[in-house]
Amino acid sequence: MTVKIYGSPMSRVSRVMWCARELNVPFEHVDVAWEDSKKPDFLAVNPNGKFPGFSDGDLKLFESLAINMYLAKKYGTGGLYPAKLEDEAAVFQWTLWAATEVEPLVMPALLVQLGYSKDEAGAKAAADKLPPVLKVLDGYLSDRQWLVGNSFTVADLNVATVVSLTHYGKVDISYVPNVVAWLGRCLARPARSPKAA
Template sequence: MTITIYGRPGSRARRPLWVARELGLSVQNIEPAPGETKHAAFLAINPNGKVPALVDEGFTLFESFAESLYLAKKYGTGRLYPESVEQEAQVWQWTFWGLNELERGLTVCLFERAIKADSDRDAAAAERAELELQAPFKVLDAALADRDWLLGGDFSVADINLAAIAALARPAKVSLDSYAYVLAWLDRATARPAYDG
């Protein structure tokens, strides 16, 4: 059994790839050539014409969070994915929270401070986005004040999904110095051998 994950490891494909590596799954990682995601063969996998996309024994899936949750639940329940309904709900909570509260602001900072050409950057937009990130980082810092991982003592897919977003702070030049617990958690997560930064 080989799972195919389409997408560059440094992109949003990082999430399902990280889960797969944590679980020791056999994965074929394919980076489509420019324009290839618009071809009929790829559109049959992801009709949006984007990566990441996943194929597992004929089952296709798009959206990186759906892919990471699927892999963790199918192959890692009791390890990366919790067995209790309550902890499962916490996995969803932190996954959706990261998408809604952190990813947009960090992406704005990343584009305006690192990806765009210097002449096209909007420093004010990056500053506004970083300011808006302070409240959610404060929430995350408080949640991690008494625990190593989001669900308590065990590393889970919730940590993968959220750390894959929070790690954007570094290339986006967003300071996390005021959030000691977030920094320690992010260092622990990204130090894991399965993380590919």
């Protein structure tokens, strides 16, 4: 088995496992304890000392959403990964949008909920900036089911893993009903583990 996914499944590791399952790519999950993430063995896989770590043969990668785009392109072009250049560009757009515009506004609330942070005021201030951002996605989804083309792609998977953090962070997103409905469609996919975040 050439694909290995390293780290606690209760982390962004779940994103990559979801993607691999969507693609029916066999993988080895190497569970790494949180306290071992800064030790040399794991730093040799991901020098950031963060989960996930990933390898496919000799290739090592970090950044969960980039790993997903790699996996989808290698094992799912024409399916989970769109074949057309313009659609690939839309995958890049939505993935980077989720990572840069959405995740930083949701993560503080999640860290408070998980007990890693006590900065409730900071978490609220970040989450308060979310509505205009998510309304962009809501408007886009007003007349379509999926982000790119007519079927579920890695763009949906990547953005859904980020937007779903609102649930775990107890951030209300009921004001964007198209996003709520789309997120439900994404998270209902059989390849997603019930434990995924």
